[in-house]
Amino acid sequence: MKRIEKNKFYEKLNGMIGEYRVFAPSGDRYRYIEDVSEIKFDGLLTKMSPKAHFLPQEEELFRWDEKENIKVKDVNDRYIVFGMRPCEVRAVTLLDPTFDTEKFPDPYYINRRKNTIIISIACNEPLETCFCTSFGYGPFTKGDADLMLVDMGDYFLGEGDEDILNLFGFTDSEEDYRELKEKAESRIGRIEIEGIPEKLEQIRETDFFKKITQRCITCGTCTFLCPTCYCFDIQDRNRLNGGKRVRVWDSCMFKIYTHETSGHNPRYEEHRRMRQRVMHKFAYYPSLYNQYGCVGCGRCVTYCPVNFDIREVIREAGGYNG
Amino acid sequence: MTEKIREIARRLLENGEVELVIGFEKGTIPLKSRPVFIEKPEEVEKLIWDGFCENNLATYLRRYRGRKVGIVAKGCDSRAIVNLIVEGQLNREDVYIIGVPCTGMYDRRKMIRDGKEEPSEDYLFLNCKTCPYPTPVLYDELAGEEVSPRDRDYSDVETIEKMSSDERWEWFQREFSRCIRCYACREACPMCFCEFCFVDENRPEWVEGGIHPSDLGFWNLGRAFHLAGRCVECGACERACPMELPLMVLNRKMVKDVKEIFDYEAGVSLDEKPVLGTFNPEDREDFIL
Structure with a gap:
């Protein structure tokens, strides 16, 4: 397992704003932040989900001028979405087969998706309304995240791609999160979806x-x-x-x-x-x-x-x- | 009160006086009672009454037009029913009103934020704290003792009125910026019954889709104006809004103005015509530019 002190992590993340556009929880929704001080966890889940990054509520596709010259919206920014929960990461995985198809690939979605580093945080304390484990994954599933963090108080445990762990400066640790994971999973209500x-x-x-x-x-x-x-x-x-x-x-x-x-x-x-x-x-x-x-x-x-x-x-x- | 409501509902269903009774049952999340539709006498035990029956059930009535329906109505729900009848949306004889004198509803979201489980005066919705008609204005049967009206208080509106126009515009922009265009306000509102809402029109397109500030402002202000002289101050819109926009201050401004200018209150009498649907030579004109 790898670990990093929280202040070190946030300092590093702050330094990346500019090179990346960082989309993070800030009250009732995620916002593109200018500084990590804007990050605000309003409970476990923001009201609005982070899908607003991958599929903005209002998105320009292209524009034209009076001579009908068409200019397609440039979608080559690089992004970090920080703070996604495992369910939200899975949700993005579920958007892929709709937008990233062979026949009708959606360049706007695909570019954003490709140019986004997803940093998720596992859910130590799921809510009463959570029922993720009904769908074959859970509050500690990394899924398609590039890096999953586990909140350990003053520090994060991290699981993910080697280059991203190195980028932030994670160090080796003997700890694991098994106990937290089991405790969280046991709190989640399931629905029967067989059949x-x-x-x-x-x-x-x-x-x-x-x-x-x-x-x-x-x-x-x-x-x-x-x-x-x-x-x-x-x-x-x-x-x-x-x-x-x-x-x-x-x-x-x-x-x-x-x-x-x-x-x-x-x-x-x-x-x-x-x-x-x-x-x-x-x-x-x-x-x-x-x-x-x-x-x-x-x-x-x-x-x-x-x-x-x-x-x-x-x-x-x-x-x-x- | 719960027992009385069940008793009336059972009788209405057993005697075939109504096809169904719309009331409240216990919800599946904390501090929430939710609308329930009772069709059989043996189901009346589901019905409850408490301080969390925040929805206005009159919003469902147009779906059952021409059918005989029983409805549990607090003061504001009954005003909505009156207004629906006055505006020709409902026949009086199609609806059996089980009137419930109401001591006010509690703001569950505020309570949850503060970690409170027991309701107290501090958590009453503002429109309940200042409710002029807690006892239904129209009913077939009353399920409890009448409740005295509370004093009106528009200090929330006055705060906004006192702002300079720049300040007020900034306030509007800030508050409306949270709107996500889900139209929970419209759908929760019993008076928002247009078959085709102006915001959905696309020939011409009065309001563009999306979340440009001008569209968010136009939608929210447009809706408030459409409710002028029609809003019954139930607060259903604000309670439904997932982003918790202060919608009632807009509606209450309209209520206050209509009262001051025309001495009219919506939904209190079956004999009065809609205030903006009538012309009276004595109407004040000093607000016309």
């Missing part, structure tokens, strides 16, 4: 989705806070002297999301939107990529204005015979 994709397909035409959608007010809180939701809209901003094409977040919970030019809306009813969201994560994603589209971070549970609880819905789906 859920098939079950959801079976009950898709029943009243199940109508029933669970009753309380949903169809706002976009769950989708916007979710680290794996990636739906977007493309909009042109035309002005007299040119314009730009931007990509902005969208949400399958919005009525307008499937509003077609003809006026027809196949998901006008609330439960059709809810069905899309639940099945996308728990049926379509598994069938397409052999992985669930949910990482169990619990944000949707915590911040839903009406306490729609996906853990409960999956449980109910499992036992639904209607």
